[in-house]
Amino acid sequence: MSGNGKTKLVLGYGTCGIAAGATAVKDALESELATGKYDAYLDIAGCMGFCFREPVVEVTGPDGRSIIYGDLTPKRVSQLLEAVAGGEVIEDWVVRRSDDPDAGEGDFLSNQHRIVLRNCGNINPESIEEYISAGGYDAARKALTSMAPEELIDEVGKSGIRGRGGAGFPTGTKWGFARKARGDQKYLVCNADEGDPGAFMDRSVLEGDPHAVIEGMIIAGYAIGATQSYIYCRAEYPLALKRLDIAIAACHEWGFLGKNIFGSDWDFEIKIKKGAGAFVCGEETALIASIEGKRGMPRPRPPFPANEGLWGKPTNINNVETLAAIPWIIANGGDKYAGVGTEKSKGTKVFCLAGKVRRSGLAEVPMGYTLRQVIFDVGGGVQAGKEFKAVQMGGPSGGCLPASLLDTLVDYDAITATGAIMGSGGMIVADSSTCMVDLARYFLSFTQEESCGKCVPCRIGTKRMLEILARICAGEGEPEDLERLEILAADIKAGSLCALGGTAPNPVLTTIKYFRNEYEDHILHRKCTAGVCPALITLRIQEDICTGCGACAKICPVEAISGEKKMPHSIDADVCIRCKLCLSRCPEEAIYAE
């Protein structure tokens, strides 16, 4: 790529990079390069996955060797450029180097297997030329000019890929249903309504490689017989929407969208629909209602969308990650994809590592990895000084798994057997400072808020469950509460139309199953061992560490802290409202909750 003898700088320019300050770094790089002092040029890319070191820049020399630097600031830019020009390496900032890819934090990437993320961080997502030079649109051209729709469906079926939005339904089978459905007009919908808190892989793919999704849609549309399609994307993802707009416009210019695409007799159009903020719209029938301009409420199935979907016509809905894998499958063959993974879960899965993990970011791993490999080999384990307690998978529909289940395989069936779900790919790591009861309460408050209200068990049941959890966290729990939660959970699961209600109790059930002792601590001993639930903790100052600087006393809103200057301070537990402001203010970390 740097064939012109110049050094190429690629800045990670996705939402996470921008949030970490990549825009200021970009400005600084541009103004330094404009001086003409350096024989280098700048390009942007989507998220490289190293969210934990953002902003990051990859420096590729004329010899093709590259180094990814992290933690950049505008001030560090000139120092970096000087070093690059002088052929030096600034070791402290290195994230990964191509000549020693496993060193340092480089194994974050080496331990991954990237199919969906094949281009993310490598190409400029706003340039269709870069996508094409990476082999882009070859698969769609091949599909439309030399393959029959049934052949494509067979190939996708052979790959074994299952819907990556969470449900895990085999994609080839789903396409087959839509292909066979009768209708004068069929629709394809790309579900980009990524609503799970803690999941950002769809956003990263749309920002980093929008053409992969569009190419997947072109192939899917042709396979099922849909000439019209929609991308239903969250309005909260402005950058993804912008890059999709740019990509779609470029496709029209190149003749990849519109009439007679790739010179075939096939027409295909994509329209973008912005979501308006409703978690339930991730559910297929609710999503369809929302595209039709209605309140996004699910309806009973059958009829399934494959027969009666958007505007009553046959409709096929696939998730972003599924569609992004399709061009790779068609280009490389279904068998090659099926060669990765386990017997019933093929290919790879992208996870978003976040929470108390050392390296948070995007991790695409082969199915069949253990959770331990994902969290420890890729994610680098838990942040310093703390112990792994749980991993939360699948967001509000998923569950919390303890350390004893870390050897569970990343496999739809293996994970479902634990009570959690594969879900869309959020993986939040919890350590000893995370209260599992509070976490369950958090997810229930989310689903309770997002319940559309159509089914009574979901609408009222989640409310009752939330009330019980809130009182346990407030130190007013009763021993019978656990059984009450379990009864309510069973009723909600049985009596809800869609997956929102059907899975809403999972975070509670898995925490009761694996962390019952924490519930008992809250209910029977009135203690929150993680030090989270305000009603159940006492804040104390460790006298041997306190320097008496007075910062805590100054910030305390109720004047509960007292002490002589430069002498250890103390907290009056009767006055303290446990707001924990002092905890975050103390420079010596002398204050603790117990």
Next chain:
Amino acid sequence: MNDAACECKQRFADPDDLAPLEVILERYGGEKGALIPLLQDVQDAYGYLHEKVMRALAKGAGYQLSQVYGVATFYTQFRLEPIGEHLVRVCHGTACHVAGAELISEEISNFLGIKDGQTTPDMKFTLESVMCVGACSLSPIMIVDEDTHGKLKPANVRKVIKRYQGNSGETEE
């Protein structure tokens, strides 16, 4: 305070002025199922969905008012009240939650004297809790207008808010 009010008028159309609505209605013509994008554009133009504007939209686009109101109240993006000059959104995604987002919200609430979803009486700040914005590695996060502030601590959020207190945005007076 007058200045702040002026500022608002510059940013958004007055609900008594239906000209911007007419332009939006024209844009969508009779497009099937366009109610959500219509409301999104109206909110962009007016800052929020005033009853008068919703009534006119229903009439102009051929919907029942109940349909319009039903959709406007179903989706969290739509607001029925005006917002302040600065919109403070505190992320309450899972990663932010385990990193202490509740303490961040509480501290801002105390500082500004408003609860989640409310606007300060001087129309300077609106405080909102939002679900995951997808920048989990920087948790806990808040977004003020377009700026993301990550790795927050309850003890330093006042300082961040104060930066927006001084000036009234990028524009002069």
